[in-house]
Amino acid sequence: MSRLIFVTGGARSGKSSYAERRAAASGGAVTYLATAQAFDDEMRERIARHRTDRPAGWRTVEEPLDVPGQVAQMQTDVLLLDCLSLWVSNMLLADWTEDEMLAATEQLLAACARVPTAILVTNEVGLGIVPDNALARRYRDVLGRVNQRCAAASDEAFVLVSGLTVTLKGEKQGV
Amino acid sequence: MSRLIFVTGGARSGKSSYAERRAAASGGAVTYLATAQAFDDEMRERIARHRTDRPAGWRTVEEPLDVPGQVAQMQTDVLLLDCLSLWVSNMLLADWTEDEMLAATEQLLAACARVPTAILVTNEVGLGIVPDNALARRYRDVLGRVNQRCAAASDEAFVLVSGLTVTLKGEKQGV
Amino acid sequence: MSRLIFVTGGARSGKSSYAERRAAASGGAVTYLATAQAFDDEMRERIARHRTDRPAGWRTVEEPLDVPGQVAQMQTDVLLLDCLSLWVSNMLLADWTEDEMLAATEQLLAACARVPTAILVTNEVGLGIVPDNALARRYRDVLGRVNQRCAAASDEAFVLVSGLTVTLKGEKQGV
Numbered sequence: 304m305s306r307l308i309f310v311t312g313g314a315r316s317g318k319s320s321y322a323e324r325r326a327a328a329s330g331g332a333v334t335y336l337a338t339a340q341a342f343d344d345e346m347r348e349r350i351a352r353h354r355t356d357r358p359a360g361w362r363t364v365e366e367p368l369d370v371p372g373q374v375a376q377m378q379t380d381v382l383l384l385d386c387l388s389l390w391v392s393n394m395l396l397a398d399w400t401e402d403e404m405l406a407a408t409e410q411l412l413a414a415c416a417r418v419p420t421a422i423l424v425t426n427e428v429g430l431g432i433v434p435d436n437a438l439a440r441r442y443r444d445v446l447g448r449v450n451q452r453c454a455a456a457s458d459e460a461f462v463l464v465s466g467l468t469v470t471l472k473g474e475k476q477g478v
Numbered sequence: 479m480s481r482l483i484f485v486t487g488g489a490r491s492g493k494s495s496y497a498e499r500r501a502a503a504s505g506g507a508v509t510y511l512a513t514a515q516a517f518d519d520e521m522r523e524r525i526a527r528h529r530t531d532r533p534a535g536w537r538t539v540e541e542p543l544d545v546p547g548q549v550a551q552m553q554t555d556v557l558l559l560d561c562l563s564l565w566v567s568n569m570l571l572a573d574w575t576e577d578e579m580l581a582a583t584e585q586l587l588a589a590c591a592r593v594p595t596a597i598l599v600t601n602e603v604g605l606g607i608v609p610d611n612a613l614a615r616r617y618r619d620v621l622g623r624v625n626q627r628c629a630a631a632s633d634e635a636f637v638l639v640s641g642l643t644v645t646l647k648g649e650k651q652g653v
Numbered sequence: 654m655s656r657l658i659f660v661t662g663g664a665r666s667g668k669s670s671y672a673e674r675r676a677a678a679s680g681g682a683v684t685y686l687a688t689a690q691a692f693d694d695e696m697r698e699r700i701a702r703h704r705t706d707r708p709a710g711w712r713t714v715e716e717p718l719d720v721p722g723q724v725a726q727m728q729t730d731v732l733l734l735d736c737l738s739l740w741v742s743n744m745l746l747a748d749w750t751e752d753e754m755l756a757a758t759e760q761l762l763a764a765c766a767r768v769p770t771a772i773l774v775t776n777e778v779g780l781g782i783v784p785d786n787a788l789a790r791r792y793r794d795v796l797g798r799v800n801q802r803c804a805a806a807s808d809e810a811f812v813l814v815s816g817l818t819v820t821l822k823g824e825k826q827g828v
Contacts, residue, residue, distance in 0.1 A: 313779030314793045314797060316801075427488060427491075427639065431607070432781070434782045446490070447489060450640040462639045466804050469644055469821065603663075605664075607793065618664045629814075646814055
């Protein structure tokens with residue numbers, strides 16, 4: 304029996320912290336799969352800061368694109384994937400089509416079903432004014448579809464607001 | 479007795495799909511009122527894709543501005559209006575004043591009270607950084623007011639996040 | 654015993670109105686602390702409109718930066734602070750460092766603990782596309798941290814959507 308936990312929210316909403324608390328509370332071996340790529344100093348700094356915030360015992364894997372492949376071969380009790388939103392951004396910038404991205408999402412969900420507990424972190428990006436540029440609009444569209452698909456497949460889903468959880472699916476959790 | 483259902487959410491949050499499932503579940507004749515106007519190819523493509531996704535038996539009415547007038551003369555069991563946000567955008571671009579838009583909203587709500595079930599779909603656009611341009615800020619302001627008014631008048635209200643519902647008012651629904 | 658109520662939401666989501674209804678329902682003397690600064694006519698108009706919307710008996714204090722200092726010396730039953738988001742914006746534009754802003758947040762929370770009821774209004778700004786400009790990204794980051802800290806310290810927390818409340822913490826309120 305595999306358990307899929309979907310965690311979404313805006314920037315600085317506490318979604319990564321919540322996901323990490325859930326992973327830590329599980330008691331098992333945790334593999335942290337980071338999809339972030341450092342294109343500039345600001346991003347490098349964010350990645351480094353996030354890394355020092357995580358428990359020392361966790362294994363970290365960095366993979367910008369072949370996320371399903373990494374998960375498929377993973378031996379772990381808990382997968383914490385942070386985040387779907389950067390993975391989609393990486394695929395978009397690598398010129399994947401929407402169909403390819405949605406197929407990769409299905410592969411990811413199939414791979415997650417092999418892991419006892421998989422926690423998927425993502426971003427909500429569609430609650431502002433329609434962006435001026437077409438790439439940002441495509442990103443909103445594809446990420447929205449990927450999020451819907453993963454949320455639909457999840458056993459528990461939460462949206463974080465100011466560090467607090469709203470339960471979308473499953474039981475409210477105390478951590 | 480008329481029933482008003484208010485459905486909001488961000489871009490690609492699943493709000494239209496949810497509204498369509500609610501309309502389909504009602505069992506009655508459904509009229510789909512589309513407020514979208516195709517100004518360019520991207521929009522034309524979105525509109526066409528949405529149309530092919532809808533059940534064949536539904537009647538479709540397209541009306542960018544006189545939405546209250548259309549609803550007032552409508553004979554249907556279920557009105558599915560998608561969406562308030564494009565209607566407000568159309569009124570703003572047609573140089574309606576805020577008072578005129580709020581008066582039209584009251585006319586719409588009065589007309590909806592004639593229909594057994596009215597489902598209003600809209601967008602949340604105020605949860606990003608304050609937009610640079612004044613028109614976008616006006617749009618956020620007016621749409622926010624229209625949304626508040628319609629939500630206040632509703633019997634059930636939901637916000638969609640990653641395809642899942644958060645109940646704002648009324649009972650949680652299974653569809 | 655002091656009570657801290659945290660109220661967040663997007664632009665025009667009804668968060669100020671909700672906070673004002675809660676303040677009015679308390680029955681005690683209310684001090685309204687406004688952090689807005691009028692840099693231009695649009696802002697001046699917004700501030701004036703908000704002021705005329707408030708009950709005549711309330712005391713109004715305007716303070717863009719030394720918000721903790723104002724609260725520390727305040728004699729009132731209810732503090733309504735509207736809003737944290739403009740306070741953070743003011744500190745950022747005054748070149749405060751993130752550490753200084755977070756320290757000021759702790760001072761504010763300590764000062765609020767002296768007031769029987771403190772209601773903090775703020776904005777969610779992190780649910781759109783990542784902003785182009787670095788200052789806006791810094792603002793999202795710092796405000797997100799300030800919001801998380803205040804929400805964590807609160808007894809009740811709500812996010813407003815289209816004028817309706819979602820309870821983040823504490824019991825659902827009827828006002």
